[in-house]
Amino acid sequence: DGLTWPDPDSKARLVVAAASDAQLRAVVRRLVRRYAPPPSRRPDDLPGNRTVPDLPPIGVLPLDPARGTTHRDLAAQLGLPRDPAAVAAAVLDGTPRRLDLLRNDGGSVTLDGALLGAADDSGRPLHWRGRVEVDDAVLSNGDDPLLACAIGNAGGYARLDDVALLGDPDPTDGLVEVAVAVPVVTRSALGRKRVRLEVRRARGRAVAVLPREGKVPFLDDGAEGELSRKRSWWTEPGAWAVWAG
Structure with a gap:
């Protein structure tokens, strides 16, 4: 909750260590609930096809490295690194890859x-x-x-x-x-x-x-x-x- 966003200095890095896509979804859902403006305070610069601003990039650290070979989780589908050292390198020196998000009227989100x-x-x-x-x-x-x-x-x-x-x-x-x-x-x-x-x-x-x-x-x-x-x-x-x- 101490994450400042937008961060003009780009020093903040959010890393999510997750054993499942459901755990990663829970973090993104919390980000949406924090940053999504109420309809009455919709900013003028928010695109017409969006209800949330650009969320801060996340570094994904799969806790089960073998899961990507036995089950096509989201990290495997996106070709994200699974080794901790490679994840750290991506977070420190990589580039953000923006992805679509599904919201629903039940108050949750869907990534996959x-x-x-x-x-x-x-x-x-x-x-x-x-x-x-x-x-x-x-x-x-x-x-x-x-x-x-x-x-x-x-x-x-x-x-x-x-x-x-x-x-x-x-x-x-x-x-x-x-x-x-x-x-x-x-x-x-x-x-x-x-x-x-x-x-x-x-x-x-x-x-x-x-x-x-x-x-x-x-x-x-x-x-x-x-x-x-x-x-x-x-x-x-x-x-x-x-x-x-």
Whole structure:
């Protein structure tokens, strides 16, 4: 909390030692809560597509160096160093790399992405229903059974098992990529019933998800939660930054 920002002398360096993306997200969420101005005090120089100013760059120190090879965490996706000496060099002599941030109306933020849906005890996905909109595009009106909904700023939730949900999410393009997986029943020429998975995708500035019945479990940057009411995510282009080597 003693960090001064903006820092004209550029002497302050913030390093976050994190064992998971959820821990890194918690720090960025605190930065947003501290620096985001209330709507009534919005500064004139704040870009029209932003609600927060440029946040101070963060040095990311992954506490599990091997995690980047077993799981594509955000540091691995961004190609950030994992060795402490290399992280220190990036923080001291590197350059800031600005990245998009997702805010939501629940008061939190998303750095990588979110995955909505659940599975039974055998690991089979469970159907749920909800309306999913990306800007003016409707991916589901709430009538279709959904297996999953992926919201991507980066690519951590681009795949569900062997199914490609997101195409190529880019945390620097100012857009959020969204996909829903819908099971579609078809019949062969012999009348046999088959189920194929239809993936619908869209990109935009904002996405809204409204569950139609009950609660929908989700993972947001690895943090678990349940969605029971409408939730909206929107993009803050270039709002946060990491020190890159």
